[in-house]
Amino acid sequence: MLEHRSSHVKLVRMASGTQRGERRADALSKRRIVEAAIAILDAEGERALTFRALAARLATGSGAIYWHVANKDELLAAATDDVIARVMTDAGDGTEPREAVRAIALGMFDAIDVHPWVGAQLSRAPWLTAMPRIFEGIGSRLQALGVPEEAWFDSTSALVNYVLGVAGQNAANARLHGPGTDRAAFLGAIAEQWERLDAARYPFVRRLAGRLADHDDREQFLAGIDLILTGIEAALPDRARQGGHV
Amino acid sequence: MLEHRSSHVKLVRMASGTQRGERRADALSKRRIVEAAIAILDAEGERALTFRALAARLATGSGAIYWHVANKDELLAAATDDVIARVMTDAGDGTEPREAVRAIALGMFDAIDVHPWVGAQLSRAPWLTAMPRIFEGIGSRLQALGVPEEAWFDSTSALVNYVLGVAGQNAANARLHGPGTDRAAFLGAIAEQWERLDAARYPFVRRLAGRLADHDDREQFLAGIDLILTGIEAALPDRARQGGHV
DNA sequence: TGGCCGACTGGAACACCGTTCCAGACCCGA
DNA sequence: TCGGGTCTGGAACGGTGTTCCAGTCGGCCA
Numbered sequence: 001m002l003e004h005r006s007s008h009v010k011l012v013r014m015a016s017g018t019q020r021g022e023r024r025a026d027a028l029s030k031r032r033i034v035e036a037a038i039a040i041l042d043a044e045g046e047r048a049l050t051f052r053a054l055a056a057r058l059a060t061g062s063g064a065i066y067w068h069v070a071n072k073d074e075l076l077a078a079a080t081d082d083v084i085a086r087v088m089t090d091a092g093d094g095t096e097p098r099e100a101v102r103a104i105a106l107g108m109f110d111a112i113d114v115h116p117w118v119g120a121q122l123s124r125a126p127w128l129t130a131m132p133r134i135f136e137g138i139g140s141r142l143q144a145l146g147v148p149e150e151a152w153f154d155s156t157s158a159l160v161n162y163v164l165g166v167a168g169q170n171a172a173n174a175r176l177h178g179p180g181t182d183r184a185a186f187l188g189a190i191a192e193q194w195e196r197l198d199a200a201r202y203p204f205v206r207r208l209a210g211r212l213a214d215h216d217d218r219e220q221f222l223a224g225i226d227l228i229l230t231g232i233e234a235a236l237p238d239r240a241r242q243g244g245h246v
Numbered sequence: 247m248l249e250h251r252s253s254h255v256k257l258v259r260m261a262s263g264t265q266r267g268e269r270r271a272d273a274l275s276k277r278r279i280v281e282a283a284i285a286i287l288d289a290e291g292e293r294a295l296t297f298r299a300l301a302a303r304l305a306t307g308s309g310a311i312y313w314h315v316a317n318k319d320e321l322l323a324a325a326t327d328d329v330i331a332r333v334m335t336d337a338g339d340g341t342e343p344r345e346a347v348r349a350i351a352l353g354m355f356d357a358i359d360v361h362p363w364v365g366a367q368l369s370r371a372p373w374l375t376a377m378p379r380i381f382e383g384i385g386s387r388l389q390a391l392g393v394p395e396e397a398w399f400d401s402t403s404a405l406v407n408y409v410l411g412v413a414g415q416n417a418a419n420a421r422l423h424g425p426g427t428d429r430a431a432f433l434g435a436i437a438e439q440w441e442r443l444d445a446a447r448y449p450f451v452r453r454l455a456g457r458l459a460d461h462d463d464r465e466q467f468l469a470g471i472d473l474i475l476t477g478i479e480a481a482l483p484d485r486a487r488q489g490g491h492v
Numbered sequence: 493t494g495g496c497c498g499a500c501t502g503g504a505a506c507a508c509c510g511t512t513c514c515a516g517a518c519c520c521g522a
Numbered sequence: 523t524c525g526g527g528t529c530t531g532g533a534a535c536g537g538t539g540t541t542c543c544a545g546t547c548g549g550c551c552a
């Protein structure tokens with residue numbers, strides 16, 4: 001199922017054709033297209049990524065791009081996978097399991113902070129390629145932490161869903177205040193709005209408004225990860241709970 | 247900031263004009279427009295909600311709709327707020343705090359299950375109106391659970407981010423398999439895909455594929471909520487940990 | 493009662509999007 | 523040299539959100 005026309009066709013043709021080198025030095029390729037797409041997304045935001053803008057940057061036409069890429073969804077998936085793959089190989093190797101989970105989560109947080117569009121894409125269509133990477137990265141560390149097999153799926157899903165939730169929120173925030181303006185002013189505006197809410201219906205939110213304005217996103221993210229990790233460790237069998245290793 | 251032109255104008259005009267009743271029985275209003283939008287979203291999915299389809303269903307033109315609604319974002323926010331408000335008033339009253347949190351979370355899960363587009367909207371632009379409702383609903387129960395004030399923000403955020411993460415994933419799943427096909431076949435296909443991954447690079451994911459195929463989304467969601475709740479309770483001060491009340 | 497004016501309507505028009513189509517350029521093996 | 527597959531670039535298509543505006547309706551004032 002779900003076969004993208006162009007890449008499928010290309011595969012068949014490659015198999016029956018000749019293995020050739022580059023046609024020209026500046027030949028179009030999926031790699032170059034994805035790189036250009038990431039550059040546009042980072043510099044001008046999600047809304048700026050159109051096939052016309054992409055074609056202009058690559059000095060070609062939109063038709064040429066469609067020869068290498070099935071559609072915009074595949075392009076976004078490839079760009080996202082590119083970023084996630086880098087996170088998973090760079091972060092979380094060698095250290096103690098609990099630290100490794102935190103390192104991977106932080107790596108994703110930082111990547112989404114730099115590329116907010118990744119957050120949006122992850123909470124829109126992550127099943128294509130990025131999800132197995134994330135599950136493997138986090139789940140294998142939980143395994144090393146001593147989580148029993150019956151709990152693997154629920155524990156990993158909980159962490160992944162939390163990370164994806166934060167990812168989506170960061171992307172939404174980045175969309176509301178453009179790439180230029182800073183986050184502090186934006187959060188201040190939201191906090192002000194919260195303080196003006198009806199005191200009878202929103203007593204809790206009003207008391208929280210101050211925290212919202214001056215909190216550190218990164219630290220709060222880590223606090224959530226730690227909350228879930230202690231929840232996971234509380235259910236650990238006795239022999240694994242002490243050392244962290246099985 | 248963020249003032250929507252039409253509603254702003256309308257307010258000004260109302261203030262200086264006369265308080266009048268309905269012009270006709272079938273007069274257009276924001277309420278009727280939002281209702282029609284929800285009907286379209288539920289029946290035919292997010293992609294089917296266009297101003298043209300909306301105008302056709304309401305037997306009017308798109309311009310008339312823009313008199314009552316600033317733009318599509320405001321329309322989606324209003325529709326989402328409608329659903330979330332119902333969840334927050336219906337669920338989680340009267341019971342013990344921990345149960346109340348679970349009830350509210352489950353209420354949101356079920357609402358998103360019925361209206362997948364709510365999940366998409368929540369992980370796209372929730373700050374407009376829905377977020378305070380969710381924060382108040384969950385946060386006030388944590389307060390009742392005995393969570394100290396310094397931990398309110400982190401604990402509530404953790405739960406909310408988790409819920410929003412699941413919301414986004416459910417919406418993404420619903421988008422991949424149309425309103426017609428069922429979820430079991432869809433998950434089976436993903437699981438098959440996971441089992442075919444490279445054994446060297448994805449050993450954990452491959453062992454998880456079976457679980458993915460036959461798990462219950464709702465139960466898994468609750469398991470994640472419980473994980474976070476035990477994490478939160480583990481940090482509770484001694485006197486609150488026993489009874490659940492302060 | 494007649495006219496006025498603002499609230500409201502409905503549909504045409506605009507700019508732009510993702511995608512498709514296609515005529516040609518290019519380069520390889522025969 | 524030639525033929526055909528690989529690859530290109532730009533025009534064209536259908537559809538979107540949004541704007542624009544001529545016109546309708548109904549309560550108010552002279």
